[in-house]
Amino acid sequence: MKMSHAWRPVILVVGAAVFLLIFRTIYVPSDFTAKNGDYKYQWHSLRDEKYWMDYPVKHMGQEFCGQCHPDKVEKITASGHQKVQCESCHAMTSKPATKHPVDLKEDFKYLLEIGVDSSRELCKRCHAKLPYRPAEYSESSKGTVKFKMIDPKIHNAGIECVTCHDVHTAGFK
Amino acid sequence: MVTRRDFIKAGLLTVAGMAIPISALEMFKPEAMASLVRSFSEKKRWAFVVDTNKCVGCGMCAKACKLENEIPFDADVQRTWVERYIQLKDGDVVIDSPKGARLGFTSNDPYGHEIKDEEITKEFFVPKLCNQCEKPSCVQVCPAGATYKTEDGVSLVDRSWCIGCGYCITNCPYYARFFNPVTNTADKCTFCYHRITKGKNTACIDACAFGVRKIGYINDPKSEVFKIISTQRVAVLKPEYGNEPHVFYLGLDHIVR
Numbered sequence: 001m002k003m004s005h006a007w008r009p010v011i012l013v014v015g016a017a018v019f020l021l022i023f024r025t026i027y028v029p030s031d032f033t034a035k036n037g038d039y040k041y042q043w044h045s046l047r048d049e050k051y052w053m054d055y056p057v058k059h060m061g062q063e064f065c066g067q068c069h070p071d072k073v074e075k076i077t078a079s080g081h082q083k084v085q086c087e088s089c090h091a092m093t094s095k096p097a098t099k100h101p102v103d104l105k106e107d108f109k110y111l112l113e114i115g116v117d118s119s120r121e122l123c124k125r126c127h128a129k130l131p132y133r134p135a136e137y138s139e140s141s142k143g144t145v146k147f148k149m150i151d152p153k154i155h156n157a158g159i160e161c162v163t164c165h166d167v168h169t170a171g172f173k
Numbered sequence: 174m175v176t177r178r179d180f181i182k183a184g185l186l187t188v189a190g191m192a193i194p195i196s197a198l199e200m201f202k203p204e205a206m207a208s209l210v211r212s213f214s215e216k217k218r219w220a221f222v223v224d225t226n227k228c229v230g231c232g233m234c235a236k237a238c239k240l241e242n243e244i245p246f247d248a249d250v251q252r253t254w255v256e257r258y259i260q261l262k263d264g265d266v267v268i269d270s271p272k273g274a275r276l277g278f279t280s281n282d283p284y285g286h287e288i289k290d291e292e293i294t295k296e297f298f299v300p301k302l303c304n305q306c307e308k309p310s311c312v313q314v315c316p317a318g319a320t321y322k323t324e325d326g327v328s329l330v331d332r333s334w335c336i337g338c339g340y341c342i343t344n345c346p347y348y349a350r351f352f353n354p355v356t357n358t359a360d361k362c363t364f365c366y367h368r369i370t371k372g373k374n375t376a377c378i379d380a381c382a383f384g385v386r387k388i389g390y391i392n393d394p395k396s397e398v399f400k401i402i403s404t405q406r407v408a409v410l411k412p413e414y415g416n417e418p419h420v421f422y423l424g425l426d427h428i429v430r
Contacts, residue, residue: 036324040312040313041308041312041313041321042322042323042324043318044321044329044331045331045334048329048331048332048333049323049329051331051332052329052363052366053366053367053370055366055367057241057367057368057373058240058241059240059376059379059380083383083384085233085237085379085380085382087237087240087380088233088236088380091236091240121276124277125231125232125233126229126231126277126382128280130230130296131281131293131296132259132295132296132297134227137383138384139227139382139383139384152280
């Protein structure tokens with residue numbers, strides 16, 4: 001008996017579905033999962049979670065730099081700049097960077113791009129007098145102190161701040 | 174002929190019959206089942222607190238973030254940024270954030286127009302970052318399934334799956350996402366997932382000398398974030414979108430958008 005013409009599209013549809021299922025099994029990585037079954041937001045590859053966890057840590061701060069430069073860190077932690085991290089001034093963004101000459105810890109494999117940004121513009125980021133900057137600083141270990149601000153147009157305009165000021169002691173040279 | 178009695182009987186049977194699959198769905202809801210095994214308090218959830226009262230707009234957070242996460246420094250894209258709000262006496266509100274404040278705010282001239290002190294009623298800085306929503310709309314719209322939320326509440330982008338269509342960028346009510354010109358994928362703040370999972374603070378918190386930012390588990394009674402959220406007055410940005418953002422602001426003003 002001749003096969004009914006209706007079977008041909010049925011075979012086509014079933015075949016396409018089987019093909020898609022096989023293709024999906026091969027194409028979708030085996031580590032695709034949704035923890036706790038939250039398929040709405042958590043459907044992902046576990047490998048990528050690891051990618052973000054293993055991303056290198058770069059901003060190290062005083063604790064790390066103090067391993068080789070304890071004198072500098074001691075000075076700054078005793079000063080008004082105690083909460084300012086090394087990278088705030090030493091990470092280069094505005095000038096061509098120089099590579100840090102020493103081999104750093106194993107978990108810190110790339111070379112730090114480092115230098116000194118001693119420009120007036122950098123100091124102004126915190127110390128330029130703006131009408132809405134808080135007048136007091138409460139993060140210091142000495143309690144609440146006055147936050148030092150200057151009017152950059154009047155206060156020795158055109159001279160670099162480091163001519164008179166020592167950044168590490170937050171005082172005069 | 175259907176009698177009234179038969180009609181009511183059949184009606185009640187239909188309703189009862191329909192209720193069974195609905196309640197079965199509820200019963201086998203994966204999240205609900207999981208919560209029976211693991212109680213809510215054990216499930217860690219990251220949250221962030223921003224104290225806008227303390228921010229001076231130095232932009233060290235934006236700078237540190239760019240260096241930490243390798244976002245091109247001169248490109249006008251950022252994972253975290255600082256906005257300046259100036260309300261004038263004539264009622265206007267001036268908002269600016271030049272290149273995400275990566276070089277800080279050093280003078281009172283938004284968009285190059287100097288504003289005199291006597292014209293101002295109030296002014297402040299608002300640092301912003303990804304709100305790591307409980308119901309992230311960016312994750313919902315991703316056609317490639319490249320973006321997802323981790324178990325501890327941080328939304329991440331799978332760079333090898335992202336096709337760069339930009340739906341998530343337009344769907345974020347907080348403008349927290351951008352197109353990364355180096356990886357050619359969508360990019361966003363990860364709460365420095367590589368740092369917080371190692372017990373460190375995020376780069377922006379480390380770089381802030383003013384104690385504006387804090388991170389911690391929202392359901393850990395020992396964390397500072399928990400203490401602030403449970404004892405002080407906090408607000409979130411754009412709650413009307415229903416995303417349940419997890420960045421909480423202290424001292425948030427109504428002019429902030």
